[in-house]
Amino acid sequence: MNILITVQDHSVAPRFDQATEVLIATGEAGRLDGQVRTIILPHRSAEDLSDLIVKEDIDCLVCGGIEDSFYRFFKWKKIRVYDGVIGAHAEALSLVLSGELRPGMVLDSARAGV
Amino acid sequence: MTGVRVLISGGEAEFTGLLVDRLRSWGYEAAAASDADEALAMQATVQPEVAILSMQGRPTHALELMRLLHAADPALKVILLLGRGAAIAGVRGMEQGAVDCLPLPLDLGTLIDSIRKVRGNSQSIASDDFES
Numbered sequence: 001m002n003i004l005i006t007v008q009d010h011s012v013a014p015r016f017d018q019a020t021e022v023l024i025a026t027g028e029a030g031r032l033d034g035q036v037r038t039i040i041l042p043h044r045s046a047e048d049l050s051d052l053i054v055k056e057d058i059d060c061l062v063c064g065g066i067e068d069s070f071y072r073f074f075k076w077k078k079i080r081v082y083d084g085v086i087g088a089h090a091e092a093l094s095l096v097l098s099g100e101l102r103p104g105m106v107l108d109s110a111r112a113g114v
Numbered sequence: 115m116t117g118v119r120v121l122i123s124g125g126e127a128e129f130t131g132l133l134v135d136r137l138r139s140w141g142y143e144a145a146a147a148s149d150a151d152e153a154l155a156m157q158a159t160v161q162p163e164v165a166i167l168s169m170q171g172r173p174t175h176a177l178e179l180m181r182l183l184h185a186a187d188p189a190l191k192v193i194l195l196l197g198r199g200a201a202i203a204g205v206r207g208m209e210q211g212a213v214d215c216l217p218l219p220l221d222l223g224t225l226i227d228s229i230r231k232v233r234g235n236s237q238s239i240a241s242d243d244f245e246s
Contacts, residue, residue, distance in 0.1 A: 020128055038222040040133055042170045042197060043126050052219055 001028045003096055004053055005062040005089050007038075011110075012085045012092050016066035017046035023089060024056055030098045046070055053079065062092050062101065086110045118233055121160055122146040123153040124168030124176055125195070133166070136222055142229070150179045157186055164229055168195040170218060173203030177210060184211055191232040195220060 003026070005012060006019035013019035024037045041048060050070060053061060060080045074081050085092055087107025095101035120142050122130045130146035137144035145160050147153035153165075165183055167176040173196075180192045192212045196204045204215040213232045216224055 021132060035223065038136065039219050040129065040136065040222060041219045042129050042168065042195075044128070048219070 001059045002026050002057055003060045003062065003093065004056065004058045005092055005096075006049070006064065007089050010088060010090075012062060012064055012087060012089055014064040014086075016049065016063045016070060016083075018044050019049060019063070020044055022049070022052070023093065024058070025093055025097075027097050028099075032093075032097065036093070050074075060096060062089075062096055118142050118164060118229065119160055119162045120144045120164045120166060120229065121153060121156060121162035122166045122168075123150065123179060124172075125170050129168070133220070137226075140226060150175060150182070153179055154182055154186070157183055157190075161187075162190065164191045164193065164232060166193045166195060166225070168197070168218070169200045169203055169207070170195065170197035173197075173200045173207075177203065177207055180207065180210065180212060193225070193228055193232070 002024065005023045006016055007013055007021040007023055008019060020041045020043065022039045024039060026033045039052065046067065050073065054077065058079055061074055062082045062085055064083070064085060066081065066083045071081055071083065082096065082101050082103050084104035085101065085107070088109035091107045091109045092101060120137055122133055122144060127148065134144045134146045145156060147156050167180055169176040176194060183190055183192065194204055194207045194212045194215045195218050196215050197218050208215060214228045216228060
């Protein structure tokens with residue numbers, strides 16, 4: 001499973017269309033396969049980010065708020081979208097790998113102010 | 115490998131700022147210039163070993179900047195970042211002395227591997243621990 005997390009300051013980026021950094025990881029059943037890649041976008045663009053998601057053959061997107069048209073596009077592309085996630089990207093990655101992440105989830109790291 | 119001096123120029127300030135932060139987290143002495151004039155001024159103070167020039171938007175400006183940087187320091191290693199539709203300009207850049215061309219969006223691991231390669235250290239980032 002290929003996972004993409006939109007990132008801002010070590011947390012899940014609060015808005016999909018404002019993210020300029022993403023993490024791409026592969027893994028499942030609680031395990032990572034290989035390295036986590038950091039991708040830096042040259043500017044803020046939901047369109048370019050969507051192109052990247054399709055090009056990288058992403059199966060699972062973790063993000064904050066996302067515009068409905070993009071949400072529907074990813075659903076149409078059969079990409080699982082965990083939107084509205086609040087908290088540290090490392091915790092989000094761990095939870096999505098273990099199958100425990102849910103849309104709209106406020107992670108422990110956010111509650112603790114980490 | 116730490117302490118390699120890297121100068122970044124071209125692209126939006128948010129992009130160059132983020133790239134500086136990430137390279138510093140990997141131990142590089144990274145600095146960003148907001149335009150070509152500042153890049154040339156910073157060359158004297160920063161004395162970069164590697165320059166990363168974005169060709170996003172205005173590829174010929176990056177090539178001209180590379181020429182001027184090389185005039186002051188022929189040993190400077192230049193890595194070009196190619197935006198959409200800049201492939202031909204990238205080839206021209208390699209012909210004019212760039213050591214590598216990388217596509218945008220930028221894979222940070224690929225960039226670090228490229229810096230290590232041009233600095234003569236071929237150890238891949240894949241052998242390092244992931245840093246967030």
